[in-house]
Structure formats: structure tokens, C-alpha cells
Amino acid sequence: MTFALIRVAAGPRLGLGHVRRAETLVRALGRPCVLSVRGAGQVRGGVPVVPAAGPGATLDAVRPRVLVLDDPRQGSSHPWCVAARRQGVPVVSIHDLGLASVPSDLAIDGSIVRRGRLAARRSLRGPEFAVIATPRRRRRGGRVRRVLVSLGGGPRVTLAARLASMLHRRWPALDILVTGGEGDGDGFAWVTAPLGLAPWLARVDAAILGGGVSLYEAVAAGVPSIGLAVVAAQQPTIRGFAARGLVLDAGLASRRADGPASVVRQMDRLLADGPWRAHAAVEGPRVLDGGGAARVARAIVALVEGASRG
Structure with a gap:
């Protein structure tokens, strides 16, 4: 039955x-x-x-x-x-x-x-x-080497690819993974996530995500993350996490071809602020167990x- x-x-x-x-x-x-x-x-x-x-x-x-x-x-x-x-x-x-x-x-x-x-x-x-899916937490090092970018399907994949290329140009040493596409990436690698992001969140040091379920999963996994709202309805969630010091708020996605400058500003902070990353890694799983x-x-x-x- x-x-x-x-x-x-x-x-x-x-x-x-x-x-x-x-x-x-x-x-x-x-x-x-x-x-x-x-x-x-x-x-x-x-x-x-x-x-x-x-x-x-x-x-x-x-x-x-x-x-x-x-x-x-x-x-x-x-x-x-x-x-x-x-x-x-x-x-x-x-x-x-x-x-x-x-x-x-x-x-x-x-x-x-x-x-x-x-x-x-x-x-x-x-x-x-x-x-949310059971988080796969791992022991995280002090440096950020690998970043996951995942903003959803459809036209959001194109936005994620533009952001990843922009980040690569500014920080060429970063290993950047992007979900949703295929082929050769411009300074990044496409990855598939048919069963959700939990497996990838266990392998990265930071993430750039929309304000949906994936952001909850990243916080629960202790992954320092930047929240970029791809629609206005996602902004309250990102702001709520940011108010607790668990996510950096990059605002609402811009329609400009080069991507929102706020993502670059927040990535600058994420890379430079080791104490904040440590706080997110510890407090996130406490809020979302x-x-x-x-x-x-x-x-x-x-x-x-x-x-x-x-």
C-alpha cells in the first residue's frame, strides 16, 4: 500500500x-x-x-x-x-x-x-x-582552493558560467566547478549533480549558490558560501543566513553580461576572512543539524x- x-x-x-x-x-x-x-x-x-x-x-x-x-x-x-x-x-x-x-x-x-x-x-x-539531504561534512583546511558555483537550471546555468569565468580571470589559481552544463568551460570545469549537491559540497572549500535548498545544504555541511539571489523571492533566505553570519549576501543577480560585481566583492572577503570561514564551518551545522x-x-x-x- x-x-x-x-x-x-x-x-x-x-x-x-x-x-x-x-x-x-x-x-x-x-x-x-x-x-x-x-x-x-x-x-x-x-x-x-x-x-x-x-x-x-x-x-x-x-x-x-x-x-x-x-x-x-x-x-x-x-x-x-x-x-x-x-x-x-x-x-x-x-x-x-x-x-x-x-x-x-x-x-x-x-x-x-x-x-x-x-x-x-x-x-x-x-x-x-x-x-535537506544529510550533509557530508569533512575536515576543512585553512585555504580556499576549490569553489562550487551552482545557481539552478535553464538560463541560470549561463549566469553561473559567466560568473565562473569572471572568477577564474581574477583568481586563476582557484579550481572552479560549475553544475548544469557540458563541454569545455572557460577556466572552469562542468560537473553533474543528478542526485543533488551533497557529494560536491563535501569536496569544495567554498560555494556560490542561489537562495534555495542548495544553500541550506551548504550551510548544514559547513561550507562557507556566497548567496546570489537569481530571483527576488530568494533574497529573504539569503539575508536570513547572512544576518546569522553564515552566508555572504551578494544581492540580486544582475542582467549585465559580466555578472554582478557584488560577487567579486564578497569573494574577496571570503578569501581574506579566515575567521569568518571558520565561523561558518562550525556554526552552520549547529543551526542546520x-x-x-x-x-x-x-x-x-x-x-x-x-x-x-x-
Whole structure:
């Protein structure tokens, strides 16, 4: 019997962050789960994907014990919530920054900053409930030799490549890795990350990332990072981490061909400020201990068991 039907959004503009989070949650649950995907995202993980259909038809076909919604668009999640209510299926909703609130039974928001009011009957909020892959920490040296640049898919790959080339010209001794592309890089190397960034974060000394799930993973792994918002909605997350001294804030990505000068300024600081790097390496894993997925999984199981007894 399927334990959870997880409805996620994925596509060229949204990326695969919601899918990766769902996969992390499925591993923590350790029970049979399936995905329903809104959008054109290419899902290649180990979780089965059900054919596209409406909320009621999908719930009828899958007959899950719980519905999990992870979609940044409230209008897309609400019909699924209503359909599950009609069928007596408990609903869990996962949020970022309090967005896309729906009247679920349990809301999860692991954001570093608390914003908005969630309409759920019960909510778990704060970075201790961030559903992220288990960080792979390693002993880090004092110098920065290898840097990872990852800003997401689609046009963001082009931006990441421009930034990497710019960094290479200024610091030619750095070994720069960039996700999302292929072929010969201009002073950097392309790398693939089909299962997320955790393996690469264990191999680098610093990172330049957007304000999504990957930034949470880097902080949890103790990787000194620069946050560059590729959309305005990512700025509160980056600012929240920066306020705790865990990330350097490069602002909102510029559309200029040479990339934002703020990234260069923040990289100057990152390379020169050994004490800050040491602080980020120690305090990041304290704020994000990597146990959020397990805590959320236990809460979901408790919700389902409670509904069964009721």
C-alpha cells in the first residue's frame, strides 16, 4: 500500500528543488511513496512518478494514507487539499517563507526566517525542520582552493558560467566547478549533480549558490558560501543566513553580461576572512543539524497513525 502521495512542482523555471526535497523525505520515511509532478521537470530519481491527472482521479488511483504537498503556488495546491479532505486523506504541506498556505492538517516550514501565517491545523517551523539531504561534512583546511558555483537550471546555468569565468580571470589559481552544463568551460570545469549537491559540497572549500535548498545544504555541511539571489523571492533566505553570519549576501543577480560585481566583492572577503570561514564551518551545522527530514518524517507518521485511530 502506498504510504504517501507527494505532489511537487518542477520545471525549467522552478528547477528540481522540490523534487529533491521530496526524495529526501521519502528516504526519511522509509515507506512506499509516489510522486505527482506539476510542470515539465525531468524526474530521474528513485521515487515512482504517477501519470498526470486531476487531484481526485490521482487520489482514487493511488489511495495513499497521506497526501504531501510541496508546491510554491497556492492555487495549484488548494484543489489537492480539497480533494484529499473529501476522501478523508490527511494532508501535509511543505512551505518556504510561509508562502502557498493551504488548510492542511500539518504544515512544515524549515525556513531560516519566519514569514506569514500558515492556515494549517498544526505547524512545525524553523530550520530544525528543514528537509535537506544529510550533509557530508569533512575536515576543512585553512585555504580556499576549490569553489562550487551552482545557481539552478535553464538560463541560470549561463549566469553561473559567466560568473565562473569572471572568477577564474581574477583568481586563476582557484579550481572552479560549475553544475548544469557540458563541454569545455572557460577556466572552469562542468560537473553533474543528478542526485543533488551533497557529494560536491563535501569536496569544495567554498560555494556560490542561489537562495534555495542548495544553500541550506551548504550551510548544514559547513561550507562557507556566497548567496546570489537569481530571483527576488530568494533574497529573504539569503539575508536570513547572512544576518546569522553564515552566508555572504551578494544581492540580486544582475542582467549585465559580466555578472554582478557584488560577487567579486564578497569573494574577496571570503578569501581574506579566515575567521569568518571558520565561523561558518562550525556554526552552520549547529543551526542546520541535518536532522530535519527525520523529524518531519516522524511527525507525518504520527499524523497518519493518529488519523487511523480516529
